[in-house]
Amino acid sequence: MLRVKQAKQIEGTVRVPGDKSISHRAVMFGALANGTTQIEGFLTGADCLSTIACFRKMGIEIEQKEDRVTVQGKGWYGLQEPSSYLDVGNSGTTIRLMSGILATQPFHAVMEGDESIAKRPMRRVVAPLRQMGAKIDGRKEGEYTPLSIRGGDLQGIEYQSPVASAQVKSAILLAGLQAKGVTSVTEPHLSRDHTERMLQAFGVQVERDGCTVKVKGGQELQGRSIKVPGDISSAAFLIAAVMMVPGSSLLIENVGVNPTRTGIIDAVRQMGGKLELVNERVVNEEPVADLRVTHSELTGIELSGDLIPRLIDEIPVIAVMATQATGRTVIRDAQELKVKETDRIATVVSQLRKFGANVTPTEDGMIIEGKTVLTGATIDSMGDHRIGMAMAIAGLAASGETVIENDQAIDVSFPGFAALLEQISR
Numbered sequence: 001m002l003r004v005k006q007a008k009q010i011e012g013t014v015r016v017p018g019d020k021s022i023s024h025r026a027v028m029f030g031a032l033a034n035g036t037t038q039i040e041g042f043l044t045g046a047d048c049l050s051t052i053a054c055f056r057k058m059g060i061e062i063e064q065k066e067d068r069v070t071v072q073g074k075g076w077y078g079l080q081e082p083s084s085y086l087d088v089g090n091s092g093t094t095i096r097l098m099s100g101i102l103a104t105q106p107f108h109a110v111m112e113g114d115e116s117i118a119k120r121p122m123r124r125v126v127a128p129l130r131q132m133g134a135k136i137d138g139r140k141e142g143e144y145t146p147l148s149i150r151g152g153d154l155q156g157i158e159y160q161s162p163v164a165s166a167q168v169k170s171a172i173l174l175a176g177l178q179a180k181g182v183t184s185v186t187e188p189h190l191s192r193d194h195t196e197r198m199l200q201a202f203g204v205q206v207e208r209d210g211c212t213v214k215v216k217g218g219q220e221l222q223g224r225s226i227k228v229p230g231d232i233s234s235a236a237f238l239i240a241a242v243m244m245v246p247g248s249s250l251l252i253e254n255v256g257v258n259p260t261r262t263g264i265i266d267a268v269r270q271m272g273g274k275l276e277l278v279n280e281r282v283v284n285e286e287p288v289a290d291l292r293v294t295h296s297e298l299t300g301i302e303l304s305g306d307l308i309p310r311l312i313d314e315i316p317v318i319a320v321m322a323t324q325a326t327g328r329t330v331i332r333d334a335q336e337l338k339v340k341e342t343d344r345i346a347t348v349v350s351q352l353r354k355f356g357a358n359v360t361p362t363e364d365g366m367i368i369e370g371k372t373v374l375t376g377a378t379i380d381s382m383g384d385h386r387i388g389m390a391m392a393i394a395g396l397a398a399s400g401e402t403v404i405e406n407d408q409a410i411d412v413s414f415p416g417f418a419a420l421l422e423q424i425s426r
């Protein structure tokens with residue numbers, strides 16, 4: 001159980017753990033590359049450790065010492081058929097990106113995860129990979145885990161994705177790297193582009209035109225060193241903490257500010273929050289900066305359209321901030337929230353209401369009326385890391401004490417969250 005007390009002030013200079021999306025990809029691409037890949041700043045959260053365990057099970061030597069990881073890549077076809085099922089834990093990124101990789105492999109593999117993974121839709125990757133020629137099955141005709149894959153002999157496709165999803169895009173592009181001809185993916189809005197950037201860093205040619213990305217089959221990856229920046233999705237909780245508690249300020253160093261991920265910065269600024277990017281630089285094809293955040297009085301805004309994929313994982317904590325903004329905040333076009341670790345529309349609403357917040361669910365988002373006085377409550381993370389952390393941040397502004405049950409879920413993406421919160425709270 002995590003206990004959070006109302007804070008008088010949030011202050012300090014901090015760093016957040018490595019970016020989850022980039023950490024997963026660094027291990028996967030390192031395993032498929034020729035030669036050694038060295039990773040610094042790796043996220044040691046449970047999700048990324050699941051990715052490491054899966055590749056070890058396929059015969060890849062991976063040494064991990066805290067946030068330093070060395071992957072001995074054996075080339076694309078150096079993976080071995082696993083002798084038992086691959087456990088993806090709670091990680092959607094692991095199962096969906098690995099589906100694309102396994103679709104190219106001339107062996108049989110089965111992937112399974114926890115209760116939450118068992119409810120998340122997989123046909124979004126299974127259908128296009130089947131179109132390319134992979135043999136994949138799962139419960140409900142391939143919609144749910146366990147997924148069983150026998151890959152090889154793929155044909156490139158031109159895929160129009162119905163959803164803006166980096167996991168769908170990445171799975172197809174990875175399969176496309178070993179398919180005949182060219183593979184292209186077009187999405188309705190641009191999703192995070194870490195796969196495209198990192199593939200280029202590993203020596204692959206990737207073509208991008210608006211929301212379409214193309215790769216040619218038959219390309220190889222070359223091992224390299226990767227520095228993983230801090231995760232902006234983790235920094236988002238600290239940004240919100242500053243905005244929730246008057247008189248607060250923080251310097252968050254070394255945060256990834258890839259434009260496909262910085263919707264949270266745009267949203268906070270639109271709400272009237274003071275947030276400056278300092279010391280901007282580029283590290284391994286990824287923009288990085290320090291974030292100087294100062295408490296400000298916020299006003300409600302509308303979030304929709306192209307902005308949504310750029311802040312999809314931050315919506316739970318944006319909803320928390322909106323309870324302390326003057327006026328109405330409306331979140332639209334965010335139906336993807338329903339298929340995350342939990343249905344994040346339902347879980348945000350049910351947990352935030354326990355504090356006395358005025359929040360109403362809609363078909364594709366929610367409406368929050370501010371400002372409301374929050375009262376400390378007993379909250380359930382429902383096994384969703386982002387819900388656990390978002391509610392802990394609400395607890396900083398709520399009177400009395402807040403208890404977060406099932407707080408172990410937080411380790412999925414932010415090990416050390418509770419200690420960091422204590423360090424910056426006065």
Ligand code: SPQ
Nearest residue numbers: 021090091092093164165166167168313340341
């Ligand atoms: O990996 P997982 O479980 O899907 O994690 C989440 C998260 O909140 O950490 C989503 F629940 O992040 C996804 C993100 O929502 C990570 C991700 C990626 O690394 O490619 C892409 C997004 O998902 P999607 O479905 O839009 O592709």
